[in-house]
Amino acid sequence: MKKTYSVTGMTCGHCAGAVTSEIRALDGVREVEVDLVAGGTSSVHVTSDVPLEDAAVATAVDEAGDYAVVDA
Numbered sequence: 001m002k003k004t005y006s007v008t009g010m011t012c013g014h015c016a017g018a019v020t021s022e023i024r025a026l027d028g029v030r031e032v033e034v035d036l037v038a039g040g041t042s043s044v045h046v047t048s049d050v051p052l053e054d055a056a057v058a059t060a061v062d063e064a065g066d067y068a069v070v071d072a
Helices: 013-024 054-064
Strands: 002-008 029-035 041-048 068-070
Touching: 002 054, 013 029, 013 041, 013 054, 054 068
Parallel strands: none
Antiparallel strands: 002 041, 002 068, 029 041
């Protein structure tokens, strides 16, 4: 399964790495790709073996730092 999330608050590669790391820690996640838009709304593409709850992804993004999923 593949789903794209819109994430705000990321400004650099370190931010993208933090978000990637937190989402990868979720059960069933195989791959995370970030299309970084510094200071704007970035696209985070998540590939998983099972359907992920949007709330779980949003929580992981929030735990990574001052970032938020929008329109989930």
